[in-house]
Structure formats: structure tokens, C-alpha cells
Amino acid sequence: MAHQRIAVIPGDGIGPEVARIGVRLLESLGLPLQLEWFDFGADRYLKDGTILPTGFMETLRRDFAAVYFGAVGDPRVPGNEHAKGILLAMRFELDLYINLRPCVLFDDRLSPLKGKGRQELRFTVFRENTEGLYTSTGGNFKKGTPDEIAQEVEINTRKGVERIIEAAFDYAEKRGLKRVCMADKANVLLFGHGLWRRVFAEVSKRHPQIQAKAMYVDALAMDLIRQPEAYDVIVTNNLFGDILTDLGAALTGGLGIAASGNIHPGQVSLFEPVHGSAPDIAGKGKANPLAMALSGAMMLEHLGHADAAARLQRAVEEQIRSGSRTPDLVPMLGGPAATTEQVGEELLKCLSSTR
Numbered sequence: 001m002a003h004q005r006i007a008v009i010p011g012d013g014i015g016p017e018v019a020r021i022g023v024r025l026l027e028s029l030g031l032p033l034q035l036e037w038f039d040f041g042a043d044r045y046l047k048d049g050t051i052l053p054t055g056f057m058e059t060l061r062r063d064f065a066a067v068y069f070g071a072v073g074d075p076r077v078p079g080n081e082h083a084k085g086i087l088l089a090m091r092f093e094l095d096l097y098i099n100l101r102p103c104v105l106f107d108d109r110l111s112p113l114k115g116k117g118r119q120e121l122r123f124t125v126f127r128e129n130t131e132g133l134y135t136s137t138g139g140n141f142k143k144g145t146p147d148e149i150a151q152e153v154e155i156n157t158r159k160g161v162e163r164i165i166e167a168a169f170d171y172a173e174k175r176g177l178k179r180v181c182m183a184d185k186a187n188v189l190l191f192g193h194g195l196w197r198r199v200f201a202e203v204s205k206r207h208p209q210i211q212a213k214a215m216y217v218d219a220l221a222m223d224l225i226r227q228p229e230a231y232d233v234i235v236t237n238n239l240f241g242d243i244l245t246d247l248g249a250a251l252t253g254g255l256g257i258a259a260s261g262n263i264h265p266g267q268v269s270l271f272e273p274v275h276g277s278a279p280d281i282a283g284k285g286k287a288n289p290l291a292m293a294l295s296g297a298m299m300l301e302h303l304g305h306a307d308a309a310a311r312l313q314r315a316v317e318e319q320i321r322s323g324s325r326t327p328d329l330v331p332m333l334g335g336p337a338a339t340t341e342q343v344g345e346e347l348l349k350c351l352s353s354t355r
């Protein structure tokens with residue numbers, strides 16, 4: 001098998017701290033991967049003005065199988081323009097329309113919900129990643145005056161809506177999952193979310209063996225706390241997906257464990273922890289490397305290395321069960337707290353003994 005080239009972009013803050021560990025884990029698996037580091041982020045931007053060099057997207061599209069991404073965001077860059085130019089640009093220009101976010105509990109002790117454990121908390125969110133309210137379509141009129149008007153336009157294309165809904169059903173079908181739920185606000189957002197409802201009804205007819213249900217997002221947010229076991233796959237737009245997956249992260253151990261993929265099937269795709277650059281803990285050895293490790297497992301699965309992906313996930317589960325933990329998990333698992341490096345070293349050992 002030819003080597004698959006992976007662009008590693010650690011980014012800012014805790015990004016490099018967790019990426020270092022993620023890459024060591026991937027390297028230890030002995031797979032035909034070629035991991036190549038890129039220094040895009042706030043330091044580089046402040047040094048020479050580079051956000052992403054010209055032609056970089058084309059290089060990614062042509063030569064790379066995936067991007068393994070840490071996090072971007074730095075208080076030294078007002079407005080974080082470099083972060084938008086790096087991460088949002090890759091999501092949009094590489095047309096990474098599926099934001100895949102599993103909300104899976106790895107250990108009952110991480111659940112904040114009484115009586116809900118591993119059996120109950122295992123849903124996956126398909127968030128539309130290239131449209132909705134995230135396209136910066138809109139503007140200000142009479143800005144800065146008492147008569148100011150601000151407009152933010154939600155973009156919903158038939159093509160965009162159909163492909164994310166189809167992807168959710170396809171995922172459920174391939175994994176033998178029984179239920180797909182769509183979250184919208186079609187009772188008030190009549191035009192855009194009316195389109196989502198119509199397309200959802202059409203696509204669900206093509207998958208008669210899957211139970212399809214459309215819900216208002218507010219009702220779903222409530223029900224995810226009440227009975228998370230009622231959900232296997234959730235599909236939704238960009239904004240609602242953003243919010244629901246933070247809720248999902250909180251239900252399954254927090255941002256330190258939440259992993260994600262930004263995917264265009266058959267094309268270069270990007271895998272990253274859900275968390276940001278966490279400037280409050282950067283450089284203090286407190287960052288949890290598990291979200292980065294699990295994002296690596298998602299990337300391996302996407303690249304066709306299912307066995308290695310499962311091994312890496314088992315190692316993380318074992319680490320949570322019996323290894324040490326960073327401070328974010330201490331309230332749930334108990335102390336004492338260990339550093340990012342200590343957890344990383346243990347995880348590497350766990351992985352080498354996991355088959």
C-alpha cells in the first residue's frame with residue numbers, strides 16, 4: 001500500500017501540546033502513513049503574515065489523504081482572523097460538508113445524568129458544515145448609529161441539505177443503527193427549515209428500514225437530557241449542530257474527550273478535537289490529550305485502517321478506566337491529576353499492549 005500523506009497542523013495554545021501526543025500514537029501503530037508538520041497558526045501569522053500559503057488548498061486536495069488538526073485561536077490576534085483563514089477556510093474551500101461528532105460515553109463515571117451510562121449515551125451528530133448561518137452573508141446598515149440594522153442570512157441549499165441528510169442515513173444503515181432524527185426549527189423558520197423538512201421526508205423514503213423523526217431543536221435539547229437512549233443519529237444544520245454537540249460533549253465527559261471529523265467522502269478530510277486552543281490552560285501541562293487521540297482514531301477509520309482505529313479507541317477507554325487523568329476529568333474520575341505528558345506516556349503503553 002502506498003503511503004497516505006497526512007498534514008499535521010497543531011495550531012495554537014494547547015493544539016501543539018495534544019498534537020504531539022496524537023502523532024506519537026499514530027506513529028506507534030506502524031501504518032503506511034506519512035505525517036508532515038505545518039506551522040500555520042498565530043506565531044507564524046504574527047511573524048510573517050502567513051495565514052495559509054497560496055496554493056495550499058490545492059496541494060491538500062491533490063496530495064494529501066487527511067489533515068490532523070489541533071486547534072486555532074490566540075488572544076494576541078484581535079478578531080482571530082488567522083483562525084478563520086485557516087480552519088473555516090479549509091472547511092469551506094475543501095467542501096468538508098459533514099461535521100461528524102460522536103457523543104459516546106466511554107465510562108459510566110463520566111456521565112452527569114443520573115441512571116444514564118454507556119448503554120444510554122451513544123448518539124452521533126451529523127452537523128452541516130458549509131452553509132447555514134456560518135457563511136458571513138449579511139451586513140450592517142447605519143452601523144454604529146442608534147438606527148443600526150444587522151442582518152445575518154441563513155443559507156440552505158437543496159444540494160447541501162440533501163447530501164448531509166443522505167450521509168446521516170447512510171451512516172446509520174452501514175452501522176446497523178435504527179433511528180435518524182433531524183433537528184430544525186421549522187415552526188418559525190418556515191422557508192429554510194421547511195426545505196429541510198421536505199428533503200428529510202424524501203430521503204427517509206429511500207431508507208425505509210430506518211425510523212426517521214423530525215423534531216424541533218428545543219424539544220430535542222430537552223429530550224437529550226431526559227432520554228438520550230432514544231437517539232442513534234442526529235442530523236442538523238450548522239448552528240444547531242454546534243450547540244447540540246457541546247451539549248453532547250458535556251454529557252460524555254467534556255471537551256477534553258470530544259472528537260470530530262470534517263469530512264467530504266472520497267476527498268481529503270480533516271480530523272480535530274472539538275475543543276479550541278484553551279489559552280487559559282496552555283503551557284501548563286493541563287490539556288487532556290484524549291480528544292486528539294480519538295480524533296486520530298476517527299481519521300484512521302476514515303482512511304481505511306479500521307483495526308488500528310479500534311485499537312486506539314480501546315486504548316483510550318482503558319486509559320480512562322484505569323490510567324491517570326488530566327485535571328478536567330478529576331471531578332468525575334477522582335484525583336490526583338496528572339499532566340498531559342504523563343497521560344500521553346501511559347496511553348502509548350496502553351496502545352502497545354492493546355491488540
Ligand SMILES: NC(=O)c1ccc[n+]([C@@H]2O[C@H](COP(=O)([O-])OP(=O)(O)OC[C@H]3O[C@@H](n4cnc5c(N)ncnc54)[C@H](O)[C@@H]3O)[C@@H](O)[C@H]2O)c1
Nearest residue numbers: 071072073074255256275276277278279280281287288328
Ligand atoms: N476548532 C478550533 O480550533 C476551535 C474551537 C473552539 C474555539 N476555538 C478558539 O479557541 C480559543 C479559546 O476558545 P474557548 O475558550 O471558547 O474554547 P476552548 O475549547 O478552547 O476552551 C473552553 C474551556 O474548556 C477547557 N478545555 C478545552 N480543551 C481542553 C482540553 N483538551 N483539556 C482540558 N480542558 C480543556 C478550557 O481550558 C476552557 O476552560 C478561542 O480563540 C476560540 O476562537 C477554536
